[in-house]
Amino acid sequence: MVGKHESGGIGAGTGVHTNTGIGTGKGIGAGIGAGALWGLVFLAPQLAPGFTPLQLSAGRYLAYGLAAAVLIAPSWRRLAAVLAWRDWCALAWLGFTGNILYYVLLAQAVRGGGVAMAALVIGLLPLAVTLVGSREHGAVALRRLLPSLALGLAGLACTSRQSLATLGRDALPGLLCALGALVSWTVYAVGNSRRLAGLRALSPHDWNLLTGVATGIEALLLALPAFFPHLLPAGVGPDAPVHAAADWLRFAAIAGGVAILCSIVGNGLWNVASRALPLTLMGQMIVFETIFAAGYGFLWERRWPTGLEAAALALLVAGVASCAAVHRRDGRQPDG
Template sequence: MDSGRRYAGLACGMGAGALWGLVFLAPELVRDFTPLQLAIGRYLAYGLIALGLIAPRWNALRPQITLREWRSLGWLALAGNTLYYILLSAAVQTGGIAMTSLVIGFLPVAVTIIGSRDHGAVPLRMLAPSLLLCTAGAVCIGWQALGGSGRSSLIGLLCAIGALASWTAFAVGNARALARLDHVSAHDWNLLLGLVTGAQAVLLIPVSLMIDSTGYAPDQWLRFGAVSIGVAIFASIIGNALWNRMSRLLPLTMVGQMILFETLFALIYGFVWEARLPHPLECAAFGLVVASVLSCIAAHRRHAAIAVGA
C-alpha cells in the first residue's frame, strides 16, 4: 500500500469519525423521543435524500445490482443503520455519552481481530501493541465514565454492547462487499444503502405508533425534524461516503482502527455538551487511542516492507 493511498484513507477515516460522532449527541438533543423514533426520523431523511441523489442514474445503475447485492444491502442496512442506531440511542439516553463511547470504542479491537484472518493481512501478533493501547485507552475512559457519572445502568450497558456487535458485523461485511463490487462506486453503494434503510424506516412507523402514542408540541417536532435531517446529511450521507472511500483505500485491519476517531470525536462533543473539560483519565485515553492508531500504521509499514523483501 503506497503512502498516498494510506494518507488519503486516514483523512477519510478521520472525517467520517468527526461526522459520525455527532450521532451520539442527537439522542440528547431530542430526549423526549424514543430510540425507535430517532432511528425512523434519521433514516427516513437519509432514504429521501438518497432517492433524490440516485434518481438521475437509476436506469444505468439498476442492472448492475443483482439479487445477491440487494440481500447484502438489506442486512447491512439493518446491522449498520437501523438496529445499530436504535441500540446506540437507547444506550446514550440511559447510560450517557461517555459510557456509550467507551463500549463503541472497542470496535477497532473486534474488527481488527476479524480482519487479521484475511489473506495477506497483517498478522495479529504484529498488531498486539496497537490492540493493547486501544484496550488501555478504553479502560481509562471506562474507569472515569463508569466510576464518576453514576449513569451506567445495566440496560444502557447492554444496549451499547448490542450496538457494538451490530456495527462490528456491518464494518466487516461492508468492507468485504465494497472489495467485491468494483463495478459500483462507493458513493452509489452508500446511496443504495440509504434507499434500503429508508424502506426499513417506513416499515417501522406502524411499530412505533403501536409502542408510543405520545403527543408532541410543534416546536418539539421542529427540533426533531432538524436533528433528523442534520444527522442524515452529515453522518449518513457525507460520513458514510467518506467511510466507504476509506474502506477501499485501507486494509480491513486498518479500517477497524479508524473507528477510533468516532470515539474521540463523540467524547469531545460530549464534553462540549456537558460544558466541562476532560478529566485526567480521559486525557490519557485520548493519548492512548491516538498511539494505537499510529502503532497500527507502523505495523502495516513493517508488514509491507517484509512482503517486498520476500
C-alpha cells in the first residue's frame, strides 16, 4: 500500500526497545501514573452496584470511544495516511482483548469474588508479562529477574492468605472470570508493546486515541444486549434491572469518569511507558495497579492496612525496584 506505514503484525518487535528519546525514569514514572489511574477501575463496580458487568463495560467504552473520536478529529487525515490495513486490524484486536473482554471479565470477577480476590489474580499480570518478555530476542535473562519475581510473588502471598481463606464455592465463577481477565490483558500488554515498537510514525497518545475509536465501535455491539435487552428475542439477552433517572445519571458520571481517567489518560501513560521500556520491565509496572487498587480499597473501607498488607505492598515495591536495578546494570535502557 503506497504511502502507508508498513509495520509488523501483532507478533512483530523485539524484547529490547530502541532509544525513543524517553528516558527510563520517565517511562517508569508513566507506568506508575497509569497504575494509579487504573486502580480506580476496581472501585467502579462498587460505585454502581445495580448495574451489570456488561453495562459497565459498554458504558465505559462507549464513553472512551466518543472522547477519543473528539480528541483525534483534528489529526484524523494525518493519522489515516500512515496506517495500513494491518494496523486497523491490530487496533480492533487490542481494543477487544485489552478493553472490552478484559473489563467484562474483571467486573464479573469483582461481583463474584470481591475486590481482594480480583486484585490478587490480576496481580499475577507482572509475572505473566515478564515471563513472556523474557523469551523475546535480546531480553534480560529470566534467571536475573527471579529475585524481583520472587519478591512480587511473596507480596501477593501476603495478600492472598486472608482473601483465599474466605472464598467459598460460590466464588468459583468469579475466580474463573479473574483468570480469564488475566489471560486477556496479558495478550493485550504483549501485543500492544510489540506494536508500539514498530510504529514510529505515531505517538503513544495517537495510538491510544485510535485504540479508543476502535474500542468505541466495538462497544456499540454491546449496547443492545447491555441497555436494551427487551429488544432481543426472549432468552437471548440478560435481564436488566429497572433504574431511576438519578441512577442512570450516576452511572453515566462513573462511566465517563473511568473512560477519561483510566482509558484516555491512563492508557496514554501506559503507551508512553510501553515505548520506553522492554517487556521484562513493563511487566513489573503493572504491580502499581495492584498497589493503588489496594490503597483505594483501604480508603473505601476507611481503615489502615494490616501488618501483613503493609508487608505485601512493601514487597511489591521492592520487586519493581529490583527489576529496574537489573535493567540499569544490564545497560539496555538509557538512564532516566
